[in-house]
Each structure stands twice: as structure tokens, then as C-alpha cells.
Amino acid sequence: MSIFVSEFELGGAGKRVAVKDTIDIAGYPTRCGSRALADSAPAARHAEVVQRVLDAGWKIVGKTNLHELAFGVTGINDWSGTPVNPQAPDRVPGGSSSGSAAAVGAGLAEIALGTDTGGSVRVPAACCGVAGLKPTYGRVSRVGVHPEHSSLDCVGPFARDMASLIEAMQVICPGFAPRELPGANARVVFLEVPADPHIQACLGAAADRAGWRRASLYLGEFEAAFAAGLTVINHENWAALGQLTGKGLLGADVEQRLLAAGRTTAAELADAQGVRASFSRAIDAALDDYEVLLLPTLASLPPLLSEARTGKSVAALTSLVRPFNLSGHPALSVPVELEHGGLKVGLQIVGRKGDDERVCAFGAQLEQALAAERPTNKKMA
Known part of the structure; x- marks a missing residue:
């Protein structure tokens, strides 16, 4: 199924954990799903999050596949393989942490670790029908994670249920202390974003079943934050990965994306950083009035593999998630059944910085x- 790039057992007898192949495990190469890194030497030491997993007595069961260089959103990878979406085999598994989400969805691991630079935990979580968290930026260590420097990227866990995801955060995030469930009539707000009306209605009904008092809010800078997030990731990925272009070793999609990223100007980056500051303030202000913000994880159902392979635009896959990488707020995707017994879609829950527990x-x-x-x-029925 191309979920794993390598399978092995390392650690104790506790929960089974799959680890994205951008995260170092001592003795194993970190190839980031790319032929350009096929000759990488084995990592000399564990990433900090891997060491914490092992210290907890959990068992690492392998390294998972991903969209090449973690620079794509579909999870399609013609070099190392494309993981099958366990809840919808004809649809993309989502990227870039495709194998991690698929491993949990297929029951091959109770927990998986991924990374999220522009939605790369939340998108595959929503595609594969599992829970996935992008923590507050900087709250979980990135030591031993590729690329080394990023102002957007976060290590985050996947799980089939929230109890397991919370347990994973207790392991990888020092100081994470679970909170009691919110009281009745918690005040929440749905952000007004362009998304499939049926998905929006389903998620609104789910919030009502939880007993939350919901309002709605329009944020004028949301689309600008999405564009600014693209600018920042392009600038940072070109700096980290640009040297891999021009050698005939990258997939065509990633090669083209990186070359385009290399044309990011200093003026564009400065404008993006200005949007980052103002959008972050806008989210902080909204969270002064409400406990959490709600919105769909994906604006529509994941595209069919056949459509994604024939050039259908997939930019919308990150339209509702990327802004929170820019702002740094914690964002969780929780699966919600779209139809009874049918596909699950993601409800995204966004909170105050540092309040991942809430x-x-x-x-x-x-x-x-x-x-x-x-x-x-x-x-x-």
C-alpha cells in the first residue's frame, strides 16, 4: 500500500507509532520521499520527538511515506509510492504526511507523527478520516526534523480517537496537561469561509450536538493569509531545498514548484510578514470573544486520484488550513461523518496560542x- 518506506520495530511494548520520513530515527536514512536524497546516510541520532516516544516505552513500527520533500498536498509520490486512502481508495490520501494518516486510518499504528507546514497534518487527517493536530508553533520540538529551519512547520500527531491523540501530546510535548471537557453552552464561532454547503451544514449540526453556542464571523484577511503563507513557505523551501533542482532527480510537480518558489522576491516576503502580523492579531482578537474558532478542514471532498493525476488544481486543499501555519495558532482536525456510515470529513478547531489543551x-x-x-x-435506520 506504500504506506511505509521502511518497516521495523524499535522500542518497548506500548502503543505502535509510525513516523514520517522527514523525522530522524538513528540508524535509518531520512529520504523525505525523494530520489534526490536516496543516498542519504543513516541519521546519527533520534529526533527529540522520537526519543520521547521511545522513552515512553512505545514501539516505533516504521517510517511513513509522504509527498516528495513534504512539498505537496495530494500525497501522490511516483518514486516512493502513493499510500492508499483507507476510507476512500479512489481519492487522494492528502499530503504531505500521507503515509502517517493512512497508517492510522488502516489500523497499522495507534499513533503517527507527521509535520504540518501548510496543512500537512490536517489535510491528510481529513482525507483519511482520522484526527490530526498542528500544535502551536514552537511548542513541540523540531530538533532532528527536516528541513532544519522553518517559521511555519510543526510536528503533530495523528490518532483514530482523541484519547490517543491527547496521550501522544503528553509524550511529545513536555508540560502538556489535559483539560476537562468544556462546559455546556461553550461559546464558539464558525468562520465564514467558502466551502461546500453540505459539508458546512454537517459540521454545524455536529457542533450543535456537542451543545456549543455558535456564532459566525467573517475575517477579511483570511485569503490574504493563505497567499502570505504560500509566499513564506516558498521562500523557506527554496532556501532549504533549491539546491536539489536541475539534476533530474525530482518529480515534475515538485521541481516546478521549487523553481517557482525561487522567484519569490524580498518585497513579496516583506508583504507576507506584514500580513502574518495583522492576521495573527485578528485571530487573537476573535479568541478574546470565543473559546475556539471552527471551520471545515477541507472546503470540499478530497479530489479523486484520477483527477489529481490529470492536472486538476488542488490548491484549494490548503485554503482553510494554511492561514493558521502563518499565524502559529494550534489547529485540530476531528473526523465527522458526512453521511451515516459514509465518508468522514474534518472539522477544524482553532484555539489560542499555547492552549493546545483546550x-x-x-x-x-x-x-x-x-x-x-x-x-x-x-x-x-
Whole structure:
């Protein structure tokens, strides 16, 4: 299924953990899903998050596949293989942390670690029907994670349920202390964003079942934040990876994306940093009035593999997630059934910086409320 680039067992007898192949594991090469790094030497030491997993007595079961160089959103990788989406084999698994999401969705690991620079945990989580968290920027160590320098990237966990995801955060994030579930009538706000009306209605109904009091809010800078996030990732990825271009070793999509990234100007970057500051303030202000912000993780269903392979634009896959990489706020994708027994889509929950615990508590309450509904639905069916 191309979920793993290498399978092995390392560690104790605890939870099974899959690790994205941008994260160093001592004795194994970190190839980032790219032929350009095929001859990489084995890592000399574990990334800090890997060491924490091992210290907890958990078992690493392998390194997972990804969109090449973690610079893509579909998860399609013609060199190292494209993981099968376990909930919708005809649709993309999402990227870049495709193998990590698929490993959890397929039951091959209880926990997986991925990285999220522009939605790369939340997008595949939503595509594959599992939970995935992008923590507050800087809260989880990136030591031993590629690329070495990023002002956007975060290591984050995947899990099938919120209890496991919270447990993973306790392991990889020192000081993470789980919170009690929110009280009744917690004040939340749905951001007004362009998305499929059926998905929006489904997620709104899920929030209602959780008992939250919801309002709506339009943020004028949301699209500008998406564009600014692209500018920053382009600037930083060209600096880190530009030297790999021009050698005939990269997939065509990544080669073209990197060459385009190399044309980012200093003026464009300065404008993007200005948007970053103002958008971050706007999110902070909204969170002064509400416990969390809500919005879909994806604006529509994941594209079919056949469509993505024939050139259909996939830019919209990150339209609702990338802005929070720019701002640095924690953002969680929680699976919600679109139709009873059918595809799951993602509800994105965004919280105050440093308050990842509150975000996870809201995710756990939503999961609990949806689980309580299922026996009734089955009886009525």
C-alpha cells in the first residue's frame, strides 16, 4: 500500500507509532520521499520527538511515506509510492504526511507523527478520516526534523480517537496537561469561509450536538493569509531545498514548484510578514470573544486520484488550513461523518496560542457527542 518506506520495530511494548520520513530515527536514512536524497546516510541520532516516544516505552513500527520533500498536498509520490486512502481508495490520501494518516486510518499504528507546514497534518487527517493536530508553533520540538529551519512547520500527531491523540501530546510535548471537557453552552464561532454547503451544514449540526453556542464571523484577511503563507513557505523551501533542482532527480510537480518558489522576491516576503502580523492579531482578537474558532478542514471532498493525476488544481486543499501555519495558532482536525456510515470529513478547531489543551478538550467533547448519537441513528435506520 506504500504506506511505509521502511518497516521495523524499535522500542518497548506500548502503543505502535509510525513516523514520517522527514523525522530522524538513528540508524535509518531520512529520504523525505525523494530520489534526490536516496543516498542519504543513516541519521546519527533520534529526533527529540522520537526519543520521547521511545522513552515512553512505545514501539516505533516504521517510517511513513509522504509527498516528495513534504512539498505537496495530494500525497501522490511516483518514486516512493502513493499510500492508499483507507476510507476512500479512489481519492487522494492528502499530503504531505500521507503515509502517517493512512497508517492510522488502516489500523497499522495507534499513533503517527507527521509535520504540518501548510496543512500537512490536517489535510491528510481529513482525507483519511482520522484526527490530526498542528500544535502551536514552537511548542513541540523540531530538533532532528527536516528541513532544519522553518517559521511555519510543526510536528503533530495523528490518532483514530482523541484519547490517543491527547496521550501522544503528553509524550511529545513536555508540560502538556489535559483539560476537562468544556462546559455546556461553550461559546464558539464558525468562520465564514467558502466551502461546500453540505459539508458546512454537517459540521454545524455536529457542533450543535456537542451543545456549543455558535456564532459566525467573517475575517477579511483570511485569503490574504493563505497567499502570505504560500509566499513564506516558498521562500523557506527554496532556501532549504533549491539546491536539489536541475539534476533530474525530482518529480515534475515538485521541481516546478521549487523553481517557482525561487522567484519569490524580498518585497513579496516583506508583504507576507506584514500580513502574518495583522492576521495573527485578528485571530487573537476573535479568541478574546470565543473559546475556539471552527471551520471545515477541507472546503470540499478530497479530489479523486484520477483527477489529481490529470492536472486538476488542488490548491484549494490548503485554503482553510494554511492561514493558521502563518499565524502559529494550534489547529485540530476531528473526523465527522458526512453521511451515516459514509465518508468522514474534518472539522477544524482553532484555539489560542499555547492552549493546545483546550483545543483537544473541544475535540474530545465533539467526539463524545457524536459517539452518543450513533446508536440512535442505527436504530432509526
